[in-house]
Amino acid sequence: MDFEVVIGLEVHVQLNTKSKMFCSCPTSFGDEPNRNTCPTCLGLPGALPVPNKEAIKKAIMLGHAIEAIINERCFFDRKNYFYPDLPSGYQISQLPVPIVEHGSLEIDYEDGSSKVVGVTRAHLEVDAGKNIHDKESSRVDLNRAGTPLLEIVSEPDMRSSDEAVLYLKKLHSIVRYLGISDANMQEGSFRCDANVSIRPKGDDKLYTRVELKNINSFKFVQKAIDLEVQRQMEAWEDGVYKEDVVQETRLFDSVKNETRSMRGKEESADYRYFPDPDLLDVVIDDKLKKETQTIPELPDAKKKRYVQEYKISNYDASVITAEIESALFFETLVEAGVSGKNAVTWMSVELQGRLNKAGLGYEKSPVSAEKLATLVSRIEDKTISNKAAKEVLDLLMEESVEVDDAIERLGLKQVSDDGAIFGLIDEVLEANPDNVQRYKDGQEKLFGFFVGQVMKASKGSANPAKVNQLLKERLNG
Numbered sequence: 001m002d003f004e005v006v007i008g009l010e011v012h013v014q015l016n017t018k019s020k021m022f023c024s025c026p027t028s029f030g031d032e033p034n035r036n037t038c039p040t041c042l043g044l045p046g047a048l049p050v051p052n053k054e055a056i057k058k059a060i061m062l063g064h065a066i067e068a069i070i071n072e073r074c075f076f077d078r079k080n081y082f083y084p085d086l087p088s089g090y091q092i093s094q095l096p097v098p099i100v101e102h103g104s105l106e107i108d109y110e111d112g113s114s115k116v117v118g119v120t121r122a123h124l125e126v127d128a129g130k131n132i133h134d135k136e137s138s139r140v141d142l143n144r145a146g147t148p149l150l151e152i153v154s155e156p157d158m159r160s161s162d163e164a165v166l167y168l169k170k171l172h173s174i175v176r177y178l179g180i181s182d183a184n185m186q187e188g189s190f191r192c193d194a195n196v197s198i199r200p201k202g203d204d205k206l207y208t209r210v211e212l213k214n215i216n217s218f219k220f221v222q223k224a225i226d227l228e229v230q231r232q233m234e235a236w237e238d239g240v241y242k243e244d245v246v247q248e249t250r251l252f253d254s255v256k257n258e259t260r261s262m263r264g265k266e267e268s269a270d271y272r273y274f275p276d277p278d279l280l281d282v283v284i285d286d287k288l289k290k291e292t293q294t295i296p297e298l299p300d301a302k303k304k305r306y307v308q309e310y311k312i313s314n315y316d317a318s319v320i321t322a323e324i325e326s327a328l329f330f331e332t333l334v335e336a337g338v339s340g341k342n343a344v345t346w347m348s349v350e351l352q353g354r355l356n357k358a359g360l361g362y363e364k365s366p367v368s369a370e371k372l373a374t375l376v377s378r379i380e381d382k383t384i385s386n387k388a389a390k391e392v393l394d395l396l397m398e399e400s401v402e403v404d405d406a407i408e409r410l411g412l413k414q415v416s417d418d419g420a421i422f423g424l425i426d427e428v429l430e431a432n433p434d435n436v437q438r439y440k441d442g443q444e445k446l447f448g449f450f451v452g453q454v455m456k457a458s459k460g461s462a463n464p465a466k467v468n469q470l471l472k473e474r475l476n477g
């Protein structure tokens with residue numbers, strides 16, 4: 001049977017506010033356990049929550065970025081469940097009226113085509129603490145309890161694990177461009193649950209979905225979905241679909257490379273949601289609207305602009321704008337006078353290759369954009385050859401040294417001085433009288449031989465264009 005894959009994603013983005021969602025405790029990561037707590041985030045009776053305006057603003061910015069509806073009045077609900085890392089016994093979230101609804105996000109394929117994925121909603125909620133288990137004990141750290149999260153829920157619009165990854169990367173990039181989250185997947189500030197079902201091709205019904213949790217990298221999203229699709233297809237084909245594909249939450253195990261059942265899927269009724277009586281409605285007034293009206297230039301807009309302004313290809317532009325760090329790096333290069341074409345070559349090819357090898361991103365690049373711009377200008381002003389510049393770049397990756405000092409140290413300065421090059425030419429011609437005669441008798445192919453000999457005599461440092469020009473003068477003049 002031919003199947004179609006149906007995927008909807010729920011992404012939890014930790015907003016990078018200084019303080020928590022409903023109290024003034026700091027949100028810093030990695031502090032001594034239970035340091036960043038107070039009666040409110042410990043859920044002590046009588047303590048009252050006060051919403052964090054910055055978190056609300058950041059949610060609105062996301063709403064603008066995905067061209068969604070911002071609800072002018074929304075409110076918070078209590079989602080009740082029991083777990084040791086949830087001291088109040090409920091999570092503050094939003095159910096019927098989220099702050100953001102009905103948005104969309106465009107994903108781009110490598111061949112240049114694109115697809116729009118619907119974003120159902122984005123709502124504000126709080127994170128829980130962390131249970132820590134070791135041999136002797138289980139302990140609870142509540143430093144993270146009460147940290148603001150924005151949960152962004154997509155429509156079940158994706159049809160392959162590739163599309164799911166493209167969607168996630170786009171969303172990741174957008175929250176980083178907006179500066180509303182550091183979106184560090186390893187530290188858990190950008191977490192994803194994938195809802196997966198399959199259906200016979202041509203059928204437009206939604207079949208039972210399985211929710212996959214514990215996915216903390218783009219690579220694992222792909223893996224987890226592919227494994228789950230495989231499992232569901234086998235269940236269909238073996239005729240055990242009804243028994244094996246039940247609505248449940250499954251855990252992805254990246255070591256064993258499998259998904260396994262964690263618990264039956266709860267319905268929202270299981271949580272006994274009700275409006276939080278401690279909190280007033282959030283009203284987005286004109287002042288707040290004004291404050292959140294302008295958002296930074298987003299990846300798609302940057303991409304279009306780079307293609308137009310700097311005449312680079314669509315593909316190159318999408319690689320550069322995929323992450324905010326590389327986009328800013330590119331902008332510094334071109335502002336320093338590097339052409340779009342050279343910026344792509346030296347950044348996306350040469351530097352990127354070296355950074356990948358070193359396992360570094362642009363934000364940690366040992367070679368700054370300013371330095372790379374200087375290096376490129378040394379090629380343009382013919383101080384060094386293209387080839388020599390690659391050697392200089394290698395040194396710049398290793399040591400914190402200025403471009404000109406590196407050129408000097410490596411002895412790569414091109415000889416462009418006419419006198420010096422004539423000197424070399426004369427040496428070569430004197431050493432090869434037979435070939436000179438043959439050339440003069442009409443064997444013009446030998447010109448390349450002379451160029452090669454002069455370059456060799458200069459140990460590669462002669463400016464090849466100059467060598468060609470002066471050699472012609474000598475031989476033909």
Ligand code: ADP
Nearest residue numbers: 006007008009154155156195196197206207209
């Ligand atoms: P819950 O909190 O119960 O998981 P949400 O509404 O938060 O519910 O999330 C539901 C997610 O599952 C959405 O991303 C939605 O697109 C997706 N989804 C719903 N039905 C299916 C289905 N049959 N197959 C795949 N994904 C689905």
Ligand code: MG
Nearest residue numbers: 010193195211
């Ligand atoms: Mg869910």
Ligand code: ZN
Nearest residue numbers: 023025038041
């Ligand atoms: Zn607190």
